[in-house]
Amino acid sequence: xxxxxxxxxxxxxxxxxxxxxxxxxxxxxxxxxxxxxxxxxxxxxxxxxxxxxxxxxxxxxxxxxxxxxxxxxxxxxxxxxxxxxxxxxxxxxxxxxxxxxxxxxxxxxxxxxxxxxxxxxxxxxxxxxxxxxxxxxxxxxxxxxxxxxxxxxxxxxxxxxxxxxxxxxxxxxxxxxxxxxxxxxxxxxxxxxxxxxxxxxxxxxxxxxxxxxxxxxxxxxxxxxxxxxxxxxxxxxxxxxxxxxxxxxxxxxxxxxxxxxxxxxxxxxxxxxxxxxxxxxxxxxxxxxxxxxxxxxxxxxxxxxxxxxxxxxxxxxxxxxxxxxxxxxxxxxxxxxxxxxxxxxxxxxxxxxxxxxxxxxxxxxxxxxxxxxxxxxxxxxxxxxxxxxxxxxxxxxxxxxxxxxxxxxxxxxxxxxxxxxxxxxxxxxxxxxxxxxxxxxxxxxxxxxxxxxxxxxxxxxxxxxxxxxxxxxxxxxxxxxxxxxxxxxxxxxxxxxxxxxxxxxxxxxxxxxxxxxxxxxxxxxxxxxxxxxxxxxxxxxxxxxxxxxxxxxxxxxxxxxxxxxxxxxxxxxxxxxx
Numbered sequence: 109x110x111x112x113x114x115x116x117x118x119x120x121x122x123x124x125x126x127x128x129x130x131x132x133x134x135x136x137x138x139x140x141x142x143x144x145x146x147x148x149x150x151x152x153x154x155x156x157x158x159x160x161x162x163x164x165x166x167x168x169x170x171x172x173x174x175x176x177x178x179x180x181x182x183x184x185x186x187x188x189x190x191x192x193x194x195x196x197x198x199x200x201x202x203x204x205x206x207x208x209x210x211x212x213x214x215x216x217x218x219x220x221x222x223x224x225x226x227x228x229x230x231x232x233x234x235x236x237x238x239x240x241x242x243x244x245x246x247x248x249x250x251x252x253x254x255x256x257x258x259x260x261x262x263x264x265x266x267x268x269x270x271x272x273x274x275x276x277x278x279x280x281x282x283x284x285x286x287x288x289x290x291x292x293x294x295x296x297x298x299x300x301x302x303x304x305x306x307x308x309x310x311x312x313x314x315x316x317x318x319x320x321x322x323x324x325x326x327x328x329x330x331x332x333x334x335x336x337x338x339x340x341x342x343x344x345x346x347x348x349x350x351x352x353x354x355x356x357x358x359x360x361x362x363x364x365x366x367x368x369x370x371x372x373x374x375x376x377x378x379x380x381x382x383x384x385x386x387x388x389x390x391x392x393x394x395x396x397x398x399x400x401x402x403x404x405x406x407x408x409x410x411x412x413x414x415x416x417x418x419x420x421x422x423x424x425x426x427x428x429x430x431x432x433x434x435x436x437x438x439x440x441x442x443x444x445x446x447x448x449x450x451x452x453x454x455x456x457x458x459x460x461x462x463x464x465x466x467x468x469x470x471x472x473x474x475x476x477x478x479x480x481x482x483x484x485x486x487x488x489x490x491x492x493x494x495x496x497x498x499x500x501x502x503x504x505x506x507x508x509x510x511x512x513x514x515x516x517x518x519x520x521x522x523x524x525x526x527x528x529x530x531x532x533x534x535x536x537x538x539x540x541x542x543x544x545x546x547x548x549x550x551x552x553x554x555x556x557x558x559x560x561x562x563x564x565x566x567x568x569x570x571x572x573x574x575x576x577x578x579x580x581x582x583x584x585x586x587x588x589x590x591x592x593x594x595x596x597x598x599x600x601x602x603x604x605x606x607x608x609x610x611x612x613x614x615x616x617x618x619x620x621x622x623x624x625x626x627x628x629x630x631x632x633x634x635x636x637x638x639x640x641x642x643x644x645x646x647x648x649x650x651x652x653x654x655x656x657x658x659x660x661x662x663x664x665x666x667x668x669x670x671x672x673x674x675x676x677x678x679x680x681x682x683x684x685x686x
Contacts, residue, residue: 128191136276142177143172147160178245184276196228208222220287226287230283233279237275239402242652243402246533247652280300290351291422309395309398310326311400321395324395338374346365359426384472385476387448396467406522424685442479447480447611450474462537462540467521470521480579487608507684508678510579516572516673519660520564523560527557531642535641544638545639549645558633565619565622567623574670587608
């Protein structure tokens with residue numbers, strides 16, 4: 109059992125336990141204040157005396173630099189990321205949950221909890237946002253005022269602060285989701301990050317594709333949030349609380365009531381949009397295609413992981429309390445959705461010629477893989493003593509694999525989008541001809557892109573292969589647990605397995621299908637001639653190149669040497685299922 113270390117809001121120990129979050133808040137304040145510092149003055153009322161107040165007016169040469177917001181954003185996110193990784197690898201006491209509470213009389217309401225699980229998710233979110241902020245310094249390149257010669261350069265200078273404020277706001281929302289122990293707080297974090305992402309998708313206002321994609325993403329996202337909020341209100345009407353631990357206790361004694369099941373279904377619709385699960389994914393391809401490539405990478409990684417955190421809280425913590433009999437009530441529904449999502453995503457990707465839309469449908473397929481793993485966790489309730497701990501071990505294994513997949517996905521999925529982002533400096537990427545002959549223009553970049561494609565396809569020894577293998581093995585391990593009397597067994601080669609093993613088989617088949625469209629990118633890059641107007645060397649960019657190099661190291665490194673990260677993911681899985 110873990111102990112609870114209670115921390116009052118803004119108490120003496122608060123800023124120490126939540127240092128990374130404090131850094132993000134301070135960075136956001138600096139982002140707003142620093143670019144506005146200048147030789148501004150104000151007049152003393154009733155006099156002609158003017159006193160300096162160092163805000164507004166003519167900007168100082170340092171604070172008036174258009175690239176300053178980008179540097180502040182990158183430094184803020186990097187500092188927060190280092191603090192989170194330090195917590196995970198060195199100083200974290202895995203027997204302690206550090207909890208932020210709000211005292212109400214003699215009771216304490218749990219608001220946020222810092223656990224190995226929440227810290228891992230925070231590191232994932234901040235890591236993805238750090239890569240986006242780094243690459244955006246090239247994508248929306250700042251130009252010294254004296255050198256501005258075009259309208260686009262002026263636009264980029266004027267929106268530097270806006271872009272990075274949105275990224276830091278998104279970071280605060282995502283960290284809130286990771287730490288939330290109350291569903292209302294979780295919803296607030298989701299919407300804070302969601303509204304920021306809506307604007308980021310439509311940030312290229314001069315592009316009709318960006319505006320169209322952003323509007324579709326906003327409309328569908330708002331509708332799904334409304335449905336989810338309605339489900340949340342029904343849950344509150346039923347239980348009288350939105351505390352995760354209290355809801356888990358109430359669900360364990362649910363009886364024959366219908367209202368909580370209706371609430372659960374409505375909330376699943378809301379989270380289905382966040383993870384781009386079929387049939388709630390229709391806005392995703394347009395959003396990915398219209399957004400800049402770094403932002404599309406953010407949607408494919410961190411935003412998807414944020415939705416998965418919500419599903420974890422609802423499905424694994426609240427509706428799967430230990431000590432009850434039988435499988436999760438949502439088991440069959442989620443399994444069917446997982447099968448449809450992974451198959452739909454891969455089939456749609458087969459016919460997509462736009463690399464960004466292809467990667468969008470690939471993200472839909474990956475959402476199906478994750479939901480398949482989540483389904484496997486729900487096969488056995490974790491407190492069922494008759495299984496002698498076998499179910500707990502199997503569930504922990506598949507959840508560890510799922511968390512590992514979420515983390516490494518940031519490396520190769522974000523890396524692929526960043527490579528496309530380099531090509532966007534030459535113009536919009538609308539079809540795979542923009543990648544034609546890339547090996548002749550930049551052989552190293554073509555090789556790196558092909559490595560990302562191979563990892564997405566699950567080719568060894570890359571991290572994409574290891575993550576898929578662990579997920580498949582975890583599902584099979586769950587299916588192989590003693591299922592006598594469960595009523596859900598099928599015979600496979602003379603072995604009695606739970607039907608969930610079919611999701612592992614479907615993952616293998618869909619991964620085989622995906623090899624075709626991933627390898628097609630390789631064929632286009634290495635064997636086709638460069639397209640007209642794209643036969644010159646790829647534009648050189650410092651920050652995007654650094655971000656791509658980080659992604660490449662993660663893609664190869666976690667595939668060859670993934671044990672340390674797997675151990676961290678195992679600690680996170682234990683904390684979540686505890």
